[in-house]
Amino acid sequence: xxxxxxxxxxxxxxxxxxxxxxxxxxxxxxxxxxxxxxxxxxxxxxxxxxxxxxxxxxxxxxxxxxxxxxxxxxxxxxxxxxxxxxxxxxxxxxxxxxxxxxxxxxxxxxxxxxxxxxxxxxxxxxxxxxx
Amino acid sequence: xxxxxxxxxxxxxxxxxxxxxxxxxxxxxxxxxxxxxxxxxxxxxxxxxxxxxxxxxxxxxxxxxxxxxxxxxxxxxxxxxxxxxxxxxxxxxxxxxxxxxxxxxxxxxxxxxxxxxxxxxxxxxxxxxxxxxxxxxxxxxxxxxxxxxxxxxxxxxxxxxxxxxxxxxxxx
Numbered sequence: 001x002x003x004x005x006x007x008x009x010x011x012x013x014x015x016x017x018x019x020x021x022x023x024x025x026x027x028x029x030x031x032x033x034x035x036x037x038x039x040x041x042x043x044x045x046x047x048x049x050x051x052x053x054x055x056x057x058x059x060x061x062x063x064x065x066x067x068x069x070x071x072x073x074x075x076x077x078x079x080x081x082x083x084x085x086x087x088x089x090x091x092x093x094x095x096x097x098x099x100x101x102x103x104x105x106x107x108x109x110x111x112x113x114x115x116x117x118x119x120x121x122x123x124x125x126x127x128x129x130x131x
Numbered sequence: 132x133x134x135x136x137x138x139x140x141x142x143x144x145x146x147x148x149x150x151x152x153x154x155x156x157x158x159x160x161x162x163x164x165x166x167x168x169x170x171x172x173x174x175x176x177x178x179x180x181x182x183x184x185x186x187x188x189x190x191x192x193x194x195x196x197x198x199x200x201x202x203x204x205x206x207x208x209x210x211x212x213x214x215x216x217x218x219x220x221x222x223x224x225x226x227x228x229x230x231x232x233x234x235x236x237x238x239x240x241x242x243x244x245x246x247x248x249x250x251x252x253x254x255x256x257x258x259x260x261x262x263x264x265x266x267x268x269x270x271x272x273x274x275x276x277x278x279x280x281x282x283x284x285x286x287x288x289x290x291x292x293x294x295x296x297x298x299x300x301x302x303x
Contacts, residue, residue, distance in 0.1 A: 003186070004302045006233070010183060013237055015289055020240030024278065027247040031274030034267065106268055 043105045043120035046084045048077065051115040058084060060103070060120070073114040084118060086111065138301050142181065142189045146196045149177035153201040162276050169253075169273050171280045172246050174201070179225060179242060179288045185301045187226050194222045216256050221249035238292065239285035246281025247274050 048056035050070050058066065058079055065087065066077045075096065076088035083103030086096040089111055096111035108119040153174040162169045174197055182190035198218045202211040225245040228236055250273045258266040 007183065007300060007302055010233065010238070011293055015237060015286065016239055017235060017237040019232070019235040020237050020243065023236060023240045023244050027244060027274060027278055031247065031251070031271050031278075034270050 041105050041122055042082055042103055043107075043122045045122075046079075046118055046120050049117040049119070060084060068114075068116060070114045070116065075111055075114050075116050077118065084120070085109075086116075086118070089114065134301065138185055138189060141185050141299065141301055142192055145177045145181040145185070145189075145193045146200070149174040149193055149197040150200050150204065152177065153197055154204050157205050162280065163269075163272060169250055169276055169280075172249065172277075172284050175221070175242070175245065175249070176284050176288050176291070178222065179238070179245075179284075180291060180299075182225060182229055183238075183288075183292055184299055187230070189301075190226070191222060194218050212260070213253050213256050217249045217252035220252045221245045224248045237285075238289045239282055242285025242288060243278050243281035246277045246284065250274055250277030 043060060045060055046058040047054055048058065048066075048068060050068055055068060056066060056077075058077065060079055060082050063079050063081075065079075068075050068077065073090040074088075075086055075090070078085050078087040080101070081103075083101040085101040086099065086109055089097050091111055091113035093113070096109050096114075096116065099109050102109060102118070102120055105120050105122040108117060110117050156170050156173050159171070162171065178190050178194045178197070181193040195215075195218070198211065198215045201214060202208050222245075225241060228241045228244060233241075251270060254266060254270050254273050
């Protein structure tokens with residue numbers, strides 16, 4: 001096909017086509033699918049969020065106990081052997097305590113009554129330079 | 132001879148416009164606070180226009196020159212490995228789709244795929260450079276936001292192609 005004809009044909013096209021949807025779905029499927037194929041690696045630090053705000057950054061190589069308070073409630077975090085667990089909590093259901101210890105990137109412990117989230121990360125994060 | 136001169140002028144103009152957009156975009160806050168590489172991709176509009184109005188080789192020149200000059204003008208040469216890798220990969224996708232699937236896909240669809248590849252490539256380069264798998268966890272967010280940005284730039288390209296005068300084309 002002549003390039004001039006192609007340009008004219010492109011100009012006559014509509015904004016969307018049905019095949020766009022196919023492309024969009026493929027992109028989404030690959031983008032989200034990758035999530036399940038990323039090897040889980042051991043984290044190097046954990047971020048602790050209380051009511052959505054980051055309150056602590058735990059170095060998982062250094063063992064210790066930390067307490068996070070939220071209103072009248074509290075959670076005690078214990079770092080052991082490159083992982084972190086909730087050792088004690090004021091919440092009634094203790095889901096966070098029974099969740100056990102986490103040490104892989106992407107894993108998280110949530111304590112809903114105390115609005116606490118502990119999430120594990122690895123490496124330097126995406127603080128590097130991108131363009 | 133007149134056609135050749137027009138191609139050179141058009142490629143230069145598209146490169147200049149893309150470069151301006153590239154630099155201006157650098158002043159905007161990132162779309163995702165945790166992933167500074169995710170941008171609206173305004174500069175890509177001009178690469179796409181060069182592909183449509185001038186051809187594959189001209190658009191490749193625009194893309195490569197924009198990445199090189201963008202690194203110089205932005206004063207951030209280390210960002211070049213991100214923008215060049217992502218730029219070349221996304222251009223390959225854009226060219227392939229526009230050359231082989233242009234009848235089925237709209238410009239918006241091509242732009243969406245191109246933008247998704249661009250952003251995914253940046254995250255993969257970041258994972259390699261930082262040698263950290265953890266960075267890949269950003270991939271779904273980055274691809275999602277990147278695709279949305281691709282919809283926008285694709286729509287802009289569509290309206291330019293549809294309503295701009297035929298004088299900017301190398302073919303007429």
